[in-house]
Amino acid sequence: MTKVVHLSTAHVPFDTRIFHKQAKSLDRAGYDVSFVVHHDADETVDGIRIRPLGNADARLERWQSIPELYRIAKNSSADIYHFHDPELLPVGVALAEFTSGKVIYDVHEYYKGKILKRKWIPSPLRPVLSWGFPKLQRALISRFDAVITATEWMAEPLQQSGVEHIVPIRNFPLTDKINVSEESPVERTHDHVLVYVGGLRENRGLFQMVRLLKGLREQGLDVGLWLVGPFESEADEQRFNRLVKQDEVDDHVCTFGWIDYLDVFDYLAQADVGLAILDPEETEKTIATKIFEYMYVNLPVVASGTEPTEQYLPSDCGSMVPYTDTRTQVEVVANILQKKGEGEDEVGANGRRYVEEKYNWNIEKDRLLDLYDSLSSPGLR
16 A cells, blocks of 8 residues: 655644545555644544644744654655655655655645745845745756646746746535534624635735624624634734724624634524635635535625735636725625615525536546646656
8 A cells, every 4th residue: 555644833733634535545545645734633534644743832842843843754654755845845855865755846836926925034035035936936846756846827937947847736625525504603683794715914805804894884784704714823812803893893703713624514504695805915725625615505705806816716706806895896796685685696606506517626626636646656756
């Protein structure tokens, strides 16, 4: 049996893309799968062995665990190593050099743009790192047996620089495991509900959604906002709490924290509009998975405009809006809510159909398994 080890210091043990989609798909296809990650126990869940690095509450602690992650990975004598974080690039190189296993680098984000938005990086260093990291990444990638990217746009600059063995595997919903309950996990207390799922921070539209909610309230609409996901910094959480009080919408906002992936859809299904108002500079080469999750539960989508969003969000499934134009956002959402109030729900039904036919994990799973099958073939490396 081919032994596979997934590696991450930046993700949670039951990350949707790594654990629920990739690892489980490989396990069901007959691979022996483990995941080295920050966790408090060595356990096997749904066939996947979690190899714990202990808990890490800060970025520095995550980085300090990298040598231990490498030790565990090397000693596992895996056939295929699959790592998911840019800080693990040196680990990937070492595994390629000092083991007989194949190495896959999974590029989740467009890091050149991400670096410019990272507040924990000193401002003078951001442009330098944004310029230098893509060059370092391209230089090291040639050492690996395959590169996975989350979108085709992220693959393009690597392909143009001559990198081979690149496979875009998009982060579409795991529809065959989604079972929406008929009962709402929380009581609706407003006529309309807007919902957002994902990490809560400024660049993910956290404060813009509060401004949108305030604008809708000023239009006389009884609207609530559900935020399904964790705050990603204490500073953003504190600013958020001040803003909702200042705008007098604190009674109209519910925050739920982290919810298990398959339970998230119970919350989404009870809402009226799904929001993905994200900073386009940070998401320029990515497509937010939440858009497809909204579509699957028949929600009209309101998203900020990028080239990937324009391609993957059909006009009959939702609307694109400028990232910081609150007035336009209010007009668009109010129009959607009015139509739903009049019994017109064709937009939501369209979204569900697109996901069932084109935008689901079953399609991407086959691409993942084809890649793994090719790396498992004798003599490729």
